[in-house]
Amino acid sequence: MTAQLESQLVVGAILFVLGAIGFLTRRNLILMMLSAELMLHGVAVNLTAFGRYHGNASGQVFTIFVLTIAACEAGLSLALILGLYQRRKSLDVHLWGNLGEPNLPQMSVDDGMRMEPQHPQGMPVLTPAGAMPTSASAAASNKI
Amino acid sequence: MNSLLEQIHLLAPLALGIIAVWMLLPREGARPWILASLCGLSAVLWLTKNFLPPAEDWVQTGMFYAFAAGAVLSGVMMITESNPVYAALWFAMVTLSVCGLFLINAAPFLAAATVVVYAGAIVVTFLFVIMLAQQGGATGYDRKAFQPTLASIAGFMLLACLLFTLQEWGGKAVVVEGEEPKTPRPQFVLPPAHMVTNPLSHPMPRSDRPDQNDLGTLQGVGRSLFGDYLFAVELAGTVLLIATIGAIALSPRRSQGTL
CATH class of the missing domain: 1.20.120.1200 (NADH-ubiquinone/plastoquinone oxidoreductase chain 6, subunit NuoJ)
Structure with missing residues (x-):
């Protein structure tokens, strides 16, 4: 009855890791959300296996809650994805890479290459107003 | 190594x-x-x-x-x-x-x-x-x-x-x-x-009588769902409602142009 617990946990772990790899590598927004659902499947297998091992229905009840949250997540993510698609006419997640801090390095699509941080398009570029004040001049201005 | x-x-x-x-x-x-x-x-x-x-x-x-x-x-x-x-x-x-x-x-x-x-x-x-x-x-x-x-x-x-x-x-x-x-x-x-000694890792005492062991039946799931986890069920319903409202609010309008 309970002898298959370890094997089921291994299957759940493999499904979870496959979902994680898919979430990290795929660039299509829809496939990223599907990979997240794959991770939820791995968790659900774990929960029901432990529920059978403990002999109560708590694992199944938790899995029902996981189903609920997965349904919410799918609805919200599809609404967001459609909104994002309307703006850029593409599902590529890297078109939205400039939402982060502009001075952070971004990982490029190619292996092991780092792109220089690009200035966001359409933003005004301010010319530097002068040299950075050194500590000596700052101290001098403090005296004045 | x-x-x-x-x-x-x-x-x-x-x-x-x-x-x-x-x-x-x-x-x-x-x-x-x-x-x-x-x-x-x-x-x-x-x-x-x-x-x-x-x-x-x-x-x-x-x-x-x-x-x-x-x-x-x-x-x-x-x-x-x-x-x-x-x-x-x-x-x-x-x-x-x-x-x-x-x-x-x-x-x-x-x-x-x-x-x-x-x-x-x-x-x-x-x-x-x-x-x-x-x-x-x-x-x-x-x-x-x-x-x-x-x-x-x-x-x-x-x-x-x-x-x-x-x-x-x-x-x-x-x-x-x-x-x-x-x-x-x-x-x-x-x-x-x-x-x-960890109370979370104890198997529940499982009765061998088939009429008392309701694991896997819909009755057992329902009793656990609406008995032990009633508050969580209400919370899940609220989360579903909020997610529905959010999805409607987020989805693109027809006036903004369709796909």
Whole structure:
């Protein structure tokens, strides 16, 4: 009855890791959300296996809650994805890479290459107003 | 280094499997299909040898093998498929296999509910969105994965940690100093002695009378759901309502132009 617990946990772990790899590598927004659902499947297998091992229905009840949250997540993510698609006419997640801090390095699509941080398009570029004040001049201005 | 060599029967199949996934991930040029499938199959067989469920009932064991292999192989096909429509269909296959595992775990209601919710609603909705947004099949960003090497290494580390923890937990349980292990393979189901005091790891006292053991029946699930977890059910309903309102508010309006 309970002898298959370890094997089921291994299957759940493999499904979870496959979902994680898919979430990290795929660039299509829809496939990223599907990979997240794959991770939820791995968790659900774990929960029901432990529920059978403990002999109560708590694992199944938790899995029902996981189903609920997965349904919410799918609805919200599809609404967001459609909104994002309307703006850029593409599902590529890297078109939205400039939402982060502009001075952070971004990982490029190619292996092991780092792109220089690009200035966001359409933003005004301010010319530097002068040299950075050194500590000596700052101290001098403090005296004045 | 020696401790790493002791775990070679765990690490080697994991490395093989991750290399198979890495070779199959979408990239420019041809992917080595045959080599990758050989690597993946040998990894699955090797892992199966280590984490073999003890043969009790050949029907149950065969069902477990079929559904577990279906879930894992369909999952690999899903994350390596470059066409998003096929990836969604492979995800439906993963869902069906996981429902088979639910059946083995004495959860027939959950299996039916998962088929209805996932394969019937979520996958179809994802397919609708793919058809709306991306009618031309695989595009450039689908054909090239993002950082496959780093992601494969991260997945290998995570899976190795998980399986090593599982193995250590079970391996220390039965093998006692100066005493022959009772079974040739360590059993996971007996927790170590210092863990027994943990109230969370106790199996519930299970009655043998079939009229009192309601595991797997709809009655037992319903009693637990609306008895023990009533507050959580109300919370889940509220979360569903808020998510519905949010999805309606977020979805693009027709006045802003359709797709």
